[in-house]
Amino acid sequence: MDNIQSFSIKRILLLMQKTAYENAKLVLIGLATVFGFFSVFLFFNGLNDGDAWGKMHTFYVVGFIVSGFFISGMAFTNLRTKEKTMSYLTLPASSLEKFISELLLTTVGFAVIYTVIFYIYNFAVYLIGTPFNLEVNFIDLSDHWVIEGFMYYVILQSIFLAGAATFRKAPLFFTIFTVFIAGIVIMIFVMIISLGFKEYLESSDIVNFQFDGSDYDIEADIENHFLVRFPKFMFYYLTAPIFWLVTYLKLKEKEV
Numbered sequence: 135m136d137n138i139q140s141f142s143i144k145r146i147l148l149l150m151q152k153t154a155y156e157n158a159k160l161v162l163i164g165l166a167t168v169f170g171f172f173s174v175f176l177f178f179n180g181l182n183d184g185d186a187w188g189k190m191h192t193f194y195v196v197g198f199i200v201s202g203f204f205i206s207g208m209a210f211t212n213l214r215t216k217e218k219t220m221s222y223l224t225l226p227a228s229s230l231e232k233f234i235s236e237l238l239l240t241t242v243g244f245a246v247i248y249t250v251i252f253y254i255y256n257f258a259v260y261l262i263g264t265p266f267n268l269e270v271n272f273i274d275l276s277d278h279w280v281i282e283g284f285m286y287y288v289i290l291q292s293i294f295l296a297g298a299a300t301f302r303k304a305p306l307f308f309t310i311f312t313v314f315i316a317g318i319v320i321m322i323f324v325m326i327i328s329l330g331f332k333e334y335l336e337s338s339d340i341v342n343f344q345f346d347g348s349d350y351d352i353e354a355d356i357e358n359h360f361l362v363r364f365p366k367f368m369f370y371y372l373t374a375p376i377f378w379l380v381t382y383l384k385l386k387e388k389e390v
Contacts, residue, residue: 145227149235150243157211164204165248168197169255176259180268187268190256194273195283198248202287206240206294207306210385214302219388229385237378240295241288249275289370292377299384 172193179186186193212222225232256273263270274280297309 141228142231146231146235146238149225149227149232150239153211153235153239154243157208160208160211161205161247164201165251168201169251172197172255180263180266185269187259187263187270190259190271190273191277191279194252194256195280197252198245198283199287199290201248202240202244202291203294204306205244206291207298207309209236209240209295209298210305213299213388219302223389229382229389233378233382233385236298237295237381240291245284285370289373292374292381296377296380296384299381 176186210222212218222232227235252273256270260270260272293313294306294309297312298305301308
């Protein structure tokens with residue numbers, strides 16, 4: 135039902151509320167599994183006088199990415215069966231509003247909920263570790279490791295969200311499998327391109343430092359070369375928008 139003419143923030147919020155209510159149990163099970171694994175790891179690490187208790191930022195980022203990919207990969211749960219799909223598609227909301235509601239829930243909404251839970255968990259770990267002289271630090275959201283984790287999550291999460299809108303059965307599995315196959319294809323393609331441009335690169339200014347004896351920074355020059363900068367630009371700035379568009383188009387396609 136995509137004949138909604140106006141864009142409504144209220145409908146998006148109602149969709150988010152409905153989706154959060156329907157998937158609360160699944161999300162809690164996923165988060166409980168992640169934090170349960172953390173607890174077991176910290177327990178054995180403490181018994182062996184390890185230093186993992188003082189690396190909460192690492193636990194935060196790893197848990198955020200793993201649980202976030204799980205939740206994003208299982209998004210659009212109403213598309214898993216024909217009956218629920220028909221009910222979901224006939225909701226009085228546009229495809230754009232449905233897409234935005236899922237995107238906000240799996241990015242901003244998830245980040246807020248996960249962070250709040252992690253701070254509570256971090257505090258509990260501190261209370262448990264202090265009597266045993268275990269050094270426990272508190273997560274700093276301004277840490278560069280955390281900020282990079284957010285950035286990479288948003289980029290890669292868009293792929294899992296597109297997979298959830300594309301595959302009806304076991305979307306997380308099929309998304310991971312598709313990414314794996316695509317990764318192999320891309321690696322082969324890059325190797326072919328690299329071999330094809332090997333002669334060009336060897337004869338270009340990148341390696342001229344061998345002949346003139348000057349203090350030439352080869353790494354900096356390669357880093358700024360078009361063949362390196364363009365793929366980076368594609369990954370950092372185009373991956374997420376492209377897969378968000380794919381997600382939206384898949385929703386539109388299902389409504390036809």
